[in-house]
Amino acid sequence: MKIGVLSLQGGVIEHINHITKLGHECIEIKKLEDVNGLQGIILPGGESTTIGKLLRETKMLIPLRDKILSGLPVWGTCAGMILLAKYIEGSDQEHLKVMDIKVKRNAYGSQINSFKKDVVISEISNQTLPLVFIRGPLITEVFGDAKIICRVDDNIVAAKQNNMFVTSFHPELTDNLEVHRYFLNMCK
Numbered sequence: 053m054k055i056g057v058l059s060l061q062g063g064v065i066e067h068i069n070h071i072t073k074l075g076h077e078c079i080e081i082k083k084l085e086d087v088n089g090l091q092g093i094i095l096p097g098g099e100s101t102t103i104g105k106l107l108r109e110t111k112m113l114i115p116l117r118d119k120i121l122s123g124l125p126v127w128g129t130c131a132g133m134i135l136l137a138k139y140i141e142g143s144d145q146e147h148l149k150v151m152d153i154k155v156k157r158n159a160y161g162s163q164i165n166s167f168k169k170d171v172v173i174s175e176i177s178n179q180t181l182p183l184v185f186i187r188g189p190l191i192t193e194v195f196g197d198a199k200i201i202c203r204v205d206d207n208i209v210a211a212k213q214n215n216m217f218v219t220s221f222h223p224e225l226t227d228n229l230e231v232h233r234y235f236l237n238m239c240k
């Protein structure tokens with residue numbers, strides 16, 4: 053398969069390395085044409101306000117939104133999750149607004165207090181997965197067709213809605229490939 057990682061800002065190369073290790077091609081998406089022929093796209097962690105602005109400036113915001121709404125598999129990690137959420141608490145920043153979740157930015161751990169937690173997410177794998185949180189968003193509401201995939205200490209940190217998948221943690225920053233494998237299965 054051929055997967056793309058939105059490469060306007062944020063942690064791109066780690067996702068590319070993980071997808072490549074799983075034996076699939078992975079490219080950087082810098083403009084709309086790069087999305088042609090992809091089986092799935094990843095919106096990386098970074099700064100969601102910056103990525104949202106750059107999506108608008110590169111004229112990708114609306115076309116990418118349309119592609120996701122027509123079924124293109126997408127996985128948003130951290131800032132990527134914020135971009136996909138229909139609602140962001142207390143913010144009117146530009147974003148894709150496609151998934152039936154409400155998120156709260158910077159709600160889970162501060163930059164200096166990044167933390168790791170070992171969790172089994174039965175939907176994804178029977179292995180224990182190391183979840184890394186870096187100033188991550190929390191999902192404060194799940195409605196419509198969205199479903200909760202993982203909670204940590206009562207906080208919702210992963211959700212799925214048809215072709216859309218979001219995690220407030222960063223599997224690309226660990227050696228474990230299970231979450232990437234799970235997303236590739238969504239792209240088949």
Ligand code: GLN
Pocket residue numbers: 096097098099100101129130131132134157158186187188189
């Ligand atoms: N706090 C960032 C934002 O709101 C997300 C942090 C991350 O992606 N690691 O965009």
